[in-house]
Amino acid sequence: MADVVQERAGVTVLVCDPAGPPVATEADALDLVGAAFLGAQVVALPASRLDPDFFSLGTRFAGEVMQKFVNYRLRLAVVGDISAHLAASAALRALVHESNRAEHVWFVPDLDALDARLAATSR
Numbered sequence: 001m002a003d004v005v006q007e008r009a010g011v012t013v014l015v016c017d018p019a020g021p022p023v024a025t026e027a028d029a030l031d032l033v034g035a036a037f038l039g040a041q042v043v044a045l046p047a048s049r050l051d052p053d054f055f056s057l058g059t060r061f062a063g064e065v066m067q068k069f070v071n072y073r074l075r076l077a078v079v080g081d082i083s084a085h086l087a088a089s090a091a092l093r094a095l096v097h098e099s100n101r102a103e104h105v106w107f108v109p110d111l112d113a114l115d116a117r118l119a120a121t122s123r
Contacts, residue, residue, distance in 0.1 A: 005040050008111070009118035013077075014040035015111070016049065024051035029065040033072045043069065044114055047080030047107075055085035057092055066105045077106045077114050 003016045014036045023029055023045065036043050053059040069076040086093050099105040103121065108114045 003035060005038055008042075008044075009115045010122050011042055011118045012040045013042045013044050013114070013118075014038070015044045016046060018046040018048055020046075020049055022051055023049050023054070023065065026064050026068065029068045033068055033074060036072075036074050040074070042075040042077055042114075042118070044077045044079050044111065047078050047082050050078065055082065055089070055092055057089065057095065062095065066099075070104050075104055075106070077108055077117075079108055079111060079114060081109060082107060 003014060003020060006013050006015050008015075014032070016032065021028065023032065032043050032045065050065075051061065053061040054065060055062070057063075066076065082092075082096070086096065096107045100107060106114070106117055108117060
């Protein structure tokens with residue numbers, strides 16, 4: 001499956017292919033931003049495509065990626081199981097908790113959970 005733009009819960013979402021290229025640099029994140037400019041409001045990115053540095057907050061990579069999406073007024077949903085990363089880092093757990101309370105970056109276990117979040121925020 002290639003990256004596809006879909007309507008999900010009334011919101012246009014770029015659903016990224018889990019087998020797509022890794023997001024390991026800011027340029028990779030900007031490529032996703034550019035792809036979303038085809039009309040998507042949200043980018044649903046599989047957690048498996050994120051470089052491990054994303055989950056190691058000391059690298060600042062997560063902040064750089066998240067800031068790109070905020071700057072371009074796009075929402076980012078990291079989709080997938082990140083429990084191993086969460087177990088290893090209290091700071092990451094805090095980041096995920098705070099992100100999920102806001103509107104710009106969410107961490108969700110699957111696309112069904114993303115749909116529920118989108119439906120709840122579009123009311």
